[in-house]
Amino acid sequence: MALAVVGVTASQARADGYSTTVLSMQLSGPDVDGRAVVVRAVDNTGSRGARQVAQVLATATTSDRGAAVLAAEPQALAAFVDDTGWVNFESQVLVDGEPRFTSFSRRWTGTDWADRDGRPAAVPLTMSTAAPTVTAEAPAGLAMTDVSVARQASRGEVACVWYDDSAGNALTTIGEFHTGANTKGSFTYGSSSDSDIGVGYNYGRGWSVGGSGHVGNSRSTYIRFNQSSNFHRQLRSTFQYVHWHLTLGPSCASASRWGQRYQKVTPSSWQSGSELGPVVKGSFCKSAAGRRSFAPNSDFYRGSKRAYTYGAAAKAWGASLSATSGFSKFVDMNYHFGGNKKVRHYLCGRPDILSSKIIYAR
Amino acid sequence: MTTRPERRPWHRRRLILPLAALAIALAVGGVTTVRGAQAPTAGPLSGGNESVEAGVGLRSLSLGQTFCYGLVVLRNASRRQVTLKRVQVHGGEGLQVGTPRVMGPRRPETIATADACPKGTRPLRGYVVPPGSGVGDDLGVEVLLPITVLRKGKSRIDGISVMYTSGGRSYWVDDITNVVACTYRCEARPGGR
Numbered sequence: 001m002a003l004a005v006v007g008v009t010a011s012q013a014r015a016d017g018y019s020t021t022v023l024s025m026q027l028s029g030p031d032v033d034g035r036a037v038v039v040r041a042v043d044n045t046g047s048r049g050a051r052q053v054a055q056v057l058a059t060a061t062t063s064d065r066g067a068a069v070l071a072a073e074p075q076a077l078a079a080f081v082d083d084t085g086w087v088n089f090e091s092q093v094l095v096d097g098e099p100r101f102t103s104f105s106r107r108w109t110g111t112d113w114a115d116r117d118g119r120p121a122a123v124p125l126t127m128s129t130a131a132p133t134v135t136a137e138a139p140a141g142l143a144m145t146d147v148s149v150a151r152q153a154s155r156g157e158v159a160c161v162w163y164d165d166s167a168g169n170a171l172t173t174i175g176e177f178h179t180g181a182n183t184k185g186s187f188t189y190g191s192s193s194d195s196d197i198g199v200g201y202n203y204g205r206g207w208s209v210g211g212s213g214h215v216g217n218s219r220s221t222y223i224r225f226n227q228s229s230n231f232h233r234q235l236r237s238t239f240q241y242v243h244w245h246l247t248l249g250p251s252c253a254s255a256s257r258w259g260q261r262y263q264k265v266t267p268s269s270w271q272s273g274s275e276l277g278p279v280v281k282g283s284f285c286k287s288a289a290g291r292r293s294f295a296p297n298s299d300f301y302r303g304s305k306r307a308y309t310y311g312a313a314a315k316a317w318g319a320s321l322s323a324t325s326g327f328s329k330f331v332d333m334n335y336h337f338g339g340n341k342k343v344r345h346y347l348c349g350r351p352d353i354l355s356s357k358i359i360y361a362r
Numbered sequence: 363m364t365t366r367p368e369r370r371p372w373h374r375r376r377l378i379l380p381l382a383a384l385a386i387a388l389a390v391g392g393v394t395t396v397r398g399a400q401a402p403t404a405g406p407l408s409g410g411n412e413s414v415e416a417g418v419g420l421r422s423l424s425l426g427q428t429f430c431y432g433l434v435v436l437r438n439a440s441r442r443q444v445t446l447k448r449v450q451v452h453g454g455e456g457l458q459v460g461t462p463r464v465m466g467p468r469r470p471e472t473i474a475t476a477d478a479c480p481k482g483t484r485p486l487r488g489y490v491v492p493p494g495s496g497v498g499d500d501l502g503v504e505v506l507l508p509i510t511v512l513r514k515g516k517s518r519i520d521g522i523s524v525m526y527t528s529g530g531r532s533y534w535v536d537d538i539t540n541v542v543a544c545t546y547r548c549e550a551r552p553g554g555r
Contacts, residue, residue, distance in 0.1 A: 295476050354433075354539065
């Protein structure tokens with residue numbers, strides 16, 4: 001079957017490197033050819049009882065090898081760009097008569113759409129046609145707070161459209177910080193959020209992870225964890241999550257599926273607030289590899305590097321969601337090593353402290 | 363990390379300065395100080411930090427005090443040996459950078475900053491980095507710079523470049539890590555006191 005792509009503009013890919021490709025999809029698994037694909041820009045912030053604000057950008061049908069390329073002009077997405085320049089998208093693929101969704105985010109670089117690691121969106125993203133893996137229910141933990149529920153279901157709900165039925169706050173892991181002996185340090189998050197948090201989907205068979213959404217809203221302040229010596233913990237802040245539902249109908253599913261209800265949970269916004277997470281146990285910086293020593297009365301700071309992805313960083317409505325924060329102008333770390341000349345000050349990371357996702361200390 | 367053939371404009375992070383107007387070169391025993399600009403490509407060495415906003419700082423230093431900076435560690439994943447030639451310092455007004463030294467992979471410690479450069483170093487100029495240096499368990503070659511404070515207040519090096527030759531061609535490894543030295547209790551990061 002020949003690749004058929006609708007909505008791909010002439011400027012999708014040009015010799016000068018300019019490309020509006022927003023998703024290059026490679027389906028894996030059985031029956032990958034001839035699948036209908038839709039990509040929408042979505043607003044994950046929601047409004048209780050209302051349908052999700054979304055804009056169909058492109059549609060396509062996968063090739064006989066399961067490939068599809070979809071494009072979006074950045075100028076058309078101004079309403080969906082968050083405070084940090086990111087746009088959230090959702091792809092929809094028809095499998096076994098029902099839609100499967102994947103959330104992802106992109107930032108326009110000026111010449112192309114790129115993902116969180118700076119990879120061009122033209123790099124194929126593998127998606128499976130196999131049944132989604134149902135993740136274990138989120139372990140018992142801190143309860144959600146400030147939960148608000150839509151008063152009643154929207155009258156005349158349209159099938160195949162997501163509706164916001166509730167929202168609530170959940171503590172979410174945003175990072176991990178370590179200090180060694182004779183050291184003070186700070187981990188700063190804000191004043192704009194910079195986190196990618198998992199999106200959970202429930203197709204009626206339990207929650208599964210379906211990509212991630214970027215939370216990049218600004219607040220008037222930042223949070224800073226100021227810590228003294230020998231601190232080794234995860235750090236948390238509060239994010240709002242939205243619970244959505246969708247009812248299958250003719251425009252997105254085969255007749256046997258009509259009336260079936262889907263759910264999803266998306267990260268919505270950063271609410272600020274800070275709390276220390278679990279202690280990280282271990283012996284750190286014992287090996288010379290990746291380790292650097294620092295003089296008394298010296299400093300080290302680092303920003304603009306993607307941080308570690310924390311699995312089960314948050315739970316909302318039973319969905320267990322991962323989270324990744326960036327070290328950027330929005331997230332950074334500072335170390336102030338004390339003047340005690342008898343103490344050795346070590347930071348370490350693999351391959352080194354400038355590029356590691358976590359900086360450890362001793 | 364980027365290595366580049368000699369010689370193109372230095373890209374300061376967020377601020378690209380015109381080379382012609384701002385380059386003031388001062389050759390001091392294998393070190394060149396440039397207040398301004400230069401830019402990138404492929405050679406066999408890697409290890410410089412070309413994208414991460416980062417820096418080290420030394421505070422409450424005395425005039426004339428010397429410390430050692432060693433955060434740059436060079437790796438040679440190619441099959442060719444290279445010969446180190448010199449270091450170019452970007453920015454650094456108020457600081458004097460001494461003769462650059464190196465420590466091979468069998469060093470006991472890799473320093474970011476120290477009160478003094480360790481013993482057992484070798485001159486950078488002419489040092490041969492063999493293939494495989496910095497690969498696997500090999501710690502790579504650490505570049506060490508003795509830096510002396512010449513004026514009061516806060517002084518900042520915007521980054522350094524290491525020039526080397528391989529196969530008859532010259533290349534640079536750039537590193538944008540800032541080095542801040544103060545005669546008071548300053549903060550290293552830009553915008554800090």
